[in-house]
Amino acid sequence: MNYVLDHVGIAVRSIDDALPFYLNILNGSLEDRYTSDTPGVEVHVAVVRTADKVIELLEPINKDSPIARFIKQRGKGVHHIAYRVDNLDTAILEASKNGIRFLEDTRRTNLHGRRLIYINPVSTDGTLIELCDYLKS
Template sequence: MEKTFDHLGIAVRSINDTLPFYLNVLGARVVDRYSSETKGVEVHVAALEVGGMHVELLEPTNRESPVARFIRQRGQGVHHVAYRVENLDQAIEEAKTGGVRFYEETLRTNARGRRLIYMHLASTSGTIVELCDYPN
């Protein structure tokens, strides 16, 4: 199944402190802002468009959220790379057939209707990779 780049997720301590760089230096525009308090997510999101590419700034809202843990362990920066697929369920099955493992508990639909799941780090050489689709 074809996979295309969808977005980069960037872990930040503060969206408000980080936004000026993206807006003033990179010329980004804010496409959307929202929060997710779903257990295991707990982030504020600023969705940006930069030169035709999408970036999501991710600010943790809970000290124990995955993004907060990521920042404590690795610092601010690229959290994940997301690839869009036509059919997420089919893409997961194809990847599993090829031996790819997933963090099954991450399978969900976000606040904006994107279905997503994260691949296990052992299958991706240490990079957090998201597969996603937009069924609606």
């Protein structure tokens, strides 16, 4: 199984306040901006592409969203690291056979056809890691 860095998710209080750094200092370009109001997600997202990486700025929609809870507990900053895999189902099966635990309630397909799931941080020594693949059109 190939694991390729797909993006880094960064929790922010305000996308509008955070964007200038990523656009003007890191010379990024705003690829997309959308809102996911799915229960248990509830986040505004800005997708910024730099020369070689993708960054997702994550702003909570409300005080009960997972990103709001993250910021309250840990502060702003890196929320997760996402790795693209060849096939999400196969990656989950292989990792599970090696004792990796997943946050099953996070498994979903987002608005852009990215299938994803988060690995339970107890399996990664505390880092929230997303595995994802993309539906073929």
